[in-house]
Amino acid sequence: MSERRPRLVLICGLPGAGKTTLAKRLEREMPAARLCPDERLAETGFSRFDEAARARIERDQWVHAQDLLTAGSSVVLENGFWERGERDEKRLRARELGAEVELRYLAVPLAELQRRIAVRNREPGSVVLTAEMLREWQGGFEAPTQDELDLFDPPMP
Numbered sequence: 417m418s419e420r421r422p423r424l425v426l427i428c429g430l431p432g433a434g435k436t437t438l439a440k441r442l443e444r445e446m447p448a449a450r451l452c453p454d455e456r457l458a459e460t461g462f463s464r465f466d467e468a469a470r471a472r473i474e475r476d477q478w479v480h481a482q483d484l485l486t487a488g489s490s491v492v493l494e495n496g497f498w499e500r501g502e503r504d505e506k507r508l509r510a511r512e513l514g515a516e517v518e519l520r521y522l523a524v525p526l527a528e529l530q531r532r533i534a535v536r537n538r539e540p541g542s543v544v545l546t547a548e549m550l551r552e553w554q555g556g557f558e559a560p561t562q563d564e565l566d567l568f569d570p571p572m573p
């Protein structure tokens with residue numbers, strides 16, 4: 417019997433791009449452990465906008481992800497990965513650990529992000545984001561180029 421190598425999946429995209437929706441599907445289908453900073457922030461009583469708490473949780477989850485990959489489990493990380501540097505770090509480290517690594521970039525136009533978030537804002541318990549926040553955040557998002565996408569393993573069939 418051939419053993420599959422563990423796989424790290426990075427889910428990249430702005431709020432409303434569908435990261436959590438996709439990550440939950442992959443969690444079931446791969447299967448994989450899904451690590452989500454937003455959920456951990458909520459569980460531990462921090463605001464989604466607490467950047468210091470987010471940085472700490474992202475560090476902890478990355479340590480946990482490396483342990484899981486070392487133990488042979490696949491992992492889905494839905495951090496958003498706005499910056500090329502973060503994606504490079506994760507790709508190189510996953511390879512060092514002998515894992516495959518995939519980048520799922522959810523490219524969604526701003527108007528569609530705003531439409532989806534307006535719908536989600538109406539769901540009970542959702543953290544309300546505004547159309548203006550989304551517009552501002554778009555300016556800070558470093559979209560992956562095709563050259564970068566080619567550095568990752570192809571998606572699993």
Ligand SMILES: Nc1ncnc2c1ncn2[C@@H]1O[C@H](COP(=O)(O)OP(=O)(O)OP(=O)(O)O)[C@@H](O)[C@H]1O
Pocket residue numbers: 429430431432433434435436437438454496532533535536
């Ligand atoms: N492919 C899709 N087509 C249309 N709507 C979608 C799609 N994927 C997700 N949605 C809807 O868009 C909204 C946002 O999706 P989701 O919560 O998965 O995004 P997200 O990227 O995780 O956002 P955030 O960064 O704020 O957590 C949800 O209401 C979801 O049902």
Ligand SMILES: [Mg+2]
Pocket residue numbers: 435436437454
């Ligand atoms: Mg999400």
